[in-house]
Structures are given as C-alpha cells and as structure tokens.
Amino acid sequence: MFDELEKAVETGRNLGAEYVELRGESGFIEYIQMEDRNVNALTQRLERGIAIRVLVDGAWGFVSTGDLSAIDFGVESAFKMAKAAAKTRKDPIALAEVKAFEKKETLDIERDPRHVPIEEKIKYMDDMTTHIRDFDDRITAVTVKVRTASGHKYLVTSEGTRIQSQSTLVWAYPWVSGKEGTKLSAARYEEASTHQGWEYLEQVATPEYVGLNAAEKVKLQLEGTPAKGGSFPCVLGPRVIGVLAHEALGHLAEADLTINSSFNGKVGEVVGAEGVNMTDDGRMPGMLGTSGFDDEGVPSSRVEIIKDSVLKELMTNREYAAKIGQRPTGNARAESYLFPPIIRMRNTMFEPGDFSPDELFEGIKFGYYCADFRGGQAQMNASFQVGIQEAYEIVDGQLGQPVTDLSISGIATDSLFKIEGVAKEEFPWEAGRCGKGQEAFVSSGGPRIRFLEGGITFGGVTN
Numbered sequence: 305m306f307d308e309l310e311k312a313v314e315t316g317r318n319l320g321a322e323y324v325e326l327r328g329e330s331g332f333i334e335y336i337q338m339e340d341r342n343v344n345a346l347t348q349r350l351e352r353g354i355a356i357r358v359l360v361d362g363a364w365g366f367v368s369t370g371d372l373s374a375i376d377f378g379v380e381s382a383f384k385m386a387k388a389a390a391k392t393r394k395d396p397i398a399l400a401e402v403k404a405f406e407k408k409e410t411l412d413i414e415r416d417p418r419h420v421p422i423e424e425k426i427k428y429m430d431d432m433t434t435h436i437r438d439f440d441d442r443i444t445a446v447t448v449k450v451r452t453a454s455g456h457k458y459l460v461t462s463e464g465t466r467i468q469s470q471s472t473l474v475w476a477y478p479w480v481s482g483k484e485g486t487k488l489s490a491a492r493y494e495e496a497s498t499h500q501g502w503e504y505l506e507q508v509a510t511p512e513y514v515g516l517n518a519a520e521k522v523k524l525q526l527e528g529t530p531a532k533g534g535s536f537p538c539v540l541g542p543r544v545i546g547v548l549a550h551e552a553l554g555h556l557a558e559a560d561l562t563i564n565s566s567f568n569g570k571v572g573e574v575v576g577a578e579g580v581n582m583t584d585d586g587r588m589p590g591m592l593g594t595s596g597f598d599d600e601g602v603p604s605s606r607v608e609i610i611k612d613s614v615l616k617e618l619m620t621n622r623e624y625a626a627k628i629g630q631r632p633t634g635n636a637r638a639e640s641y642l643f644p645p646i647i648r649m650r651n652t653m654f655e656p657g658d659f660s661p662d663e664l665f666e667g668i669k670f671g672y673y674c675a676d677f678r679g680g681q682a683q684m685n686a687s688f689q690v691g692i693q694e695a696y697e698i699v700d701g702q703l704g705q706p707v708t709d710l711s712i713s714g715i716a717t718d719s720l721f722k723i724e725g726v727a728k729e730e731f732p733w734e735a736g737r738c739g740k741g742q743e744a745f746v747s748s749g750g751p752r753i754r755f756l757e758g759g760i761t762f763g764g765v766t767n
Contacts, residue, residue, distance in 0.1 A: 305330065305372075306468070309354070309460040312375040316358050317462055319383045323359040323399060324462040326375075327599060329641045331455015331471060332418040338429045338448045346422070351455065354378065355641040360386035362396020366644045400625035400632045402602050404464035409596050411470045413501035417452035420502045425450060428476075432511035436480055439519040442526055445481040450474075454501070465601035473497070473745070474504050475735075476514050482522040489708065491521035491693045492678060496735045498745055499590050521676060521693045528708030529697070531764025537671040537724075538762075539664050539698065539754050542731035544674045544690065544712075546748030549582055550652045550738065551680050552688035552716035554748075557584075557609045558635070558647045559624035566686040566717045567615060575615045576720030581655035582610040582750075584619055586634050592735055592747040593650025597634065600645055604634040610720075621647050639742035649738060654750030657726025664725050664754040671698040672762060674712060686717040711763035722759025727751035 309326040316324030330352045337345035353370040356378045365386030367378040390396070429448040436446050453473040460466055475496040482489045495509035540548065556565040567575070586604030588594050597603055600622050608616045618628065621636035624647065636645035665673075673696045680690035690712050697704035733749040 305458050306460065306466065308372055308375055309458060312354075312356070312379050313460055313462050315376050315379045316383065319380065321358040321360050321383055321386070321462070324379070325357045325600070326460050327355040327638070327641055328458035329353055329455060331453060333453045334417070334451065336425060336429065336450045338426070338433065340446055341430060341433055343426060351640070353641040355638065355644065356382045357644055358382045358386055359397060359399065361390035362398070363387075363390035363393050364397065364644070365389065368642045397623055398626045399622040402463075402622060402632055404461070405597065405601060405603070406464075406466045407468070407596065409467070409469040411472055411499055413454075413470075413472055415502040415506075416454050417472065417474055417502045418454045420452075425452070428505060428511055432476070432478060432515040435512045435515040436478060436519045439516060440482065440523050442482045442484050443480060443519060443522060444483045447479040449477040452502070459597075459599065459601050461601060467597055467601055469596070472499065472501055474500065474502055474509075476505055476509050478515055478518045480518045480522050482526050484526045487526055489522050489525035490678075491518050491525065493518040493521075494735050496592060496745060497590070498592050499594070524694055524706040525708040528706040531695070531707050531710035531762060533762060533764040535758050535761050537668045537698075537755065537757050538760050539671070539673045539752050540760075541673065541675040541752055542749045543676045543734045544692065545654055545750040545753050546652070546734045547677050547680050547690055547736075548688065548716060548719075549654050549750055550649060550736070550746065550748040551690075552682040552686060553582065553720075554584065554609070554649045554652045555682065555740075556684065556686060556717075557615075557618050558649070559618040559620045559628055559630070560647050561684065562618055565684040567618075570615050571618065573615055574613050575717065576610060576613045577723040578613055579657045579726050580610055580613045580720055580723055581608070582653065583608050583655060584635070584649050584652045586650040588651050591651040591733065592745040598636040598645065599638045600632075600636040602632045602634040602636065604650070607633045607635070619647055619649065621645065637744050639744065643742045646740065646742065648740060648744045649746050651733070651747040653748065654726065654753060656728045656731075656751045659725040659727050659754070661727045661729055661752055664727055664752055665698055665701045665703075668698045668701055672696070672707065672710065673698050673703060674710070682716065686715050687713070688716055689713040709764060713761045713763065714759065719755060719759045722756045723753055724756050725754040727753070
C-alpha cells in the first residue's frame with residue numbers, strides 16, 4: 305500500500321499543499337452479541353481504506369475513501385476543500401515541527417482473532433454465561449458482547465514519515481441483571497487488549513474471570529444496604545479514581561477542549577492538594593492506549609498533566625502544540641480511516657503517593673469506599689456524576705456492609721483540593737472506550753485516594 309500512498313502524497317505536493325498526510329488501513333472487524341445463550345448479532349467485515357488530509361493556506365481538507373483507485377481524486381478534493389475553507393479562517397493553522405520517522409512496528413500475537421473459528425468465540429461467550437448463571441440463582445438476564453479486529457495501518461506524509469504498524473483488538477463485555485423480590489440490580493465488566501490476540505481471552509480475560517467480576521457486583525447490590533445521601537469522607541478505589549482522572553479531569557487537559565474548560569489559563573498554577581500527580585502515558589507496555597507513534601507520526605510520550613499539584617502541560621496534537629507553544633505529545637488518534645486524528649487520551653492515571661492503604665481508612669467514623677463504577681459523565685466545567693456498582697460503608701476505619709444505589713458527583717477541580725491521602729501501591733487498570741465524536745480504546749486508573757468530607761457528594765437516601 306505504501307506505493308499508492310506515496311504517489312498520492314506527490315499529487316498533493318504538485319497541487320501546492322503545505323502538508324499532505326495519508327493513512328491507509330486494511331483489516332478484519334467482528335462483533336458478536338449473545339443474550340441468554342442466543343446469538344442475536346454477528347457481523348464481520350473486511351476494511352480497506354484511505355484517510356487523506358492536506359493543509360492548504362492554513363486550512364485543513366479531509367477526505368476518506370475505500371476505493372484505492374480514487375486516491376488521486378480524493379487528494380484533489382481535499383485540496384479544493386482546504387483552499388475554500390482557507391478564505392474563511394482568521395487564524396491560519398500551523399503545525400509544530402517534528403522529526404520524520406521510517407518505522408515498521410509489529411505485535412507479538414499468538415492467535416490472530418480473524419483466524420479463530422466462530423464456534424470457539426461463541427463457546428467463550430456461552431461459557432461466560434454459564435459461570436454467571438451458576439454464581440447466583442437471583443441473576444435474571446445475561447448479555448455478553450465480544451469484539452475482535454486485526455489488520456495493518458500505514459502512514460505516509462509529505463515530510464518523509466513512513467510508518468507501518470500492526471493492529472489488533474479483543475474485547476469482552478458482559479451486562480448482568482439480578483432480582484430479589486422487588487429489588488433490582490445490574491452490573492457490567494469490561495476487558496480488552498490492543499496488543500495480544502485471542503490468547504488474551506483464553507489466558508487472562510477468561511470467561512470465568514470476566515463473568516464473575518460482573519456477577520459478584522450484582523450479588524453485592526442485591527444484598528447491600530441503601531446508600532445515604534450527603535457528603536462524607538471517602539476512599540475511591542483504582543477503577544473509580546481512573547474514571548475521575550479520565551472523564552472529569554483528563555478531557556479538561558486535551559488542548560482542543562481546554563479553552564472551554566476549567567483548566568483554561570491555569571497552566572503553571574496549583575490545581576490540587578499536596579501530593580497530587582496525574583499523567584497520560586502512551587508508552588506503557590501492553591496497555592490499551594499504548595502505541596509507538598500517534599496517527600500523525602509523533603512518538604508517544606509521557607505527559608505530566610499535574611506535577612506536584614501544579615497543572616504542568618496539556619495533551620496536544622501538532623496543530624495545538626504550535627498554537628499554544630507546547631511540544632507535540634503524541635496524543636493525535638483517529639478511530640479509523642473514516643476520521644481525521646484528534647487529541648485523545650491514551651493511558652491516564654493518578655500517580656501513587658506516600659500513604660499505606662490502611663492509613664487511608666484510619667479515623668473515618670463513617671464514609672464510603674467506592675470500588676467500581678457502572679458509568680459516568682462529566683462536563684467542561686469539571687462537574688461529574690458517576691454511578692457506583694460496588695461500594696462499602698466505612699465504619700470506624702473498617703470496611704462495613706456493601707452499599708446499593710450509590711452515585712457520586714462533584715466538581716473535579718474542587719475535589720482535587722480535598723484529597724487527603726494517596727496510596728503508595730500498584731493498581732489494576734480499567735479498560736474502557738472513550739467517545740469524543742470518535743471511539744478510542746483507553747486505560748485509566750490510579751491508587752486508592754482519600755477525600756475529605758465535602759470533596760465528593762453521595763446520592764442516596766437523605767436522612
């Protein structure tokens with residue numbers, strides 16, 4: 305595919321484009337859904353397409369096509385679009401300078417998911433349903449979803465970048481419902497890998513492991529005590545602190561969103577309590593958001609968003625790096641050839657602190673420990689609301705009864721100043737999908753963190 309892309313780059317140069325970028329993709333994508341052992345969705349498709357992006361007179365033109373014979377026409381169309389758009393721009397787009405790379409990246413995959421028999425995939429889902437159903441007879445419904453993909457990506461630019469990379473995805477997701485009398489509960493769990501093949505679901509995210517993680521949370525909610533509404537001291541576990549890092553804070557530090565967020569104009573200012581550090585890192589081995597280069601050919605890097613309580617730097621692509629005078633961080637990602645790359649998180653986390661896990665619970669007469677979330681959302685003003693699917697009371701410094709019907713909310717930028725302690729510990733990562741007009745697979749997490757009363761508001765029964 306490189307030959308076709310390089311010829312098209314030359315076409316763009318000859319037209320007079322300042323910059324030409326072509327991303328080619330070829331691969332296999334599959335989705336299966338099973339509801340109570342019945343397969344009700346099964347789709348497979350072979351993808352092959354080109355994303356064409358050109359910069360002309362300080363404006364972008366973008367065209368995507370699945371017809372490789374139409375690449376030159378696509379380049380010409382993108383050029384005309386950019387030329388027309390340039391007349392309306394007050395501030396011409398410039399790109400931060402970067403080094404050109406020629407690189408071929410491969411993955412160590414044992415079982416390419418495209419070659420795994422469909423019967424084996426359905427058995428994986430059926431086995432997961434069995435483990436969930438056998439866990440508790442109060443479970444009433446089980447939906448299991450599996451997505452797999454594999455293929456190759458190619459990037460060629462007019463600056464000399466020429467990168468080929470291998471892509472893969474295996475993803476498993478059960479949604480489980482339960483009922484006891486009039487009490488209802490539901491929970492989900494998600495596991496994925498973008499660096500291993502089907503062996504990841506065989507050896508790590510097994511049907512038993514993934515299924516029981518969801519089933520256990522349904523059971524806890526059916527047996528839990530009703531949540532109390534109000535504000536209390538609390539400890540947030542790795543999966544919940546991860547969604548706070550990503551949803552409520554990470555988006556504020558994406559440079560294209562920062563101008564409309566609570567982080568606008570605050571680079572260099574203290575934004576949290578002592579000991580708060582938050583990073584986004586695209587280089588961590590085996591993580592969902594990890595890659596050698598982003599979709600603009602910029603090497604992945606570690607972005608210290610908050611360093612020693614100070615907002616230090618933002619996540620950028622080449623355009624916004626030039627615009628705000630910051631380095632390109634390698635955060636430009638596109639869902640597929642159908643989309644232009646935009647600034648996206650990769651692996652976002654709070655860094656470990658200095659407290660032992662036991663110290664975080666000491667002295668709390670009553671509060672909550674939030675271990676896992678069901679879903680969440682946040683706004684650019686840093687307000688957030690997260691549904692909690694696994695939580696426990698903290699009574700006299702000890703974990704107490706499980707809690708049901710709990711949600712948390714607050715203003716994340718205010719909550720940062722209410723952090724009282726950050727654990728020094730390794731932590732599990734949450735595998736997730738982020739939407740920003742496009743889907744991106746991301747990881748998020750952090751150690752357990754303690755918040756003072758007033759840092760988090762709990763939804764429940766108000767006394």
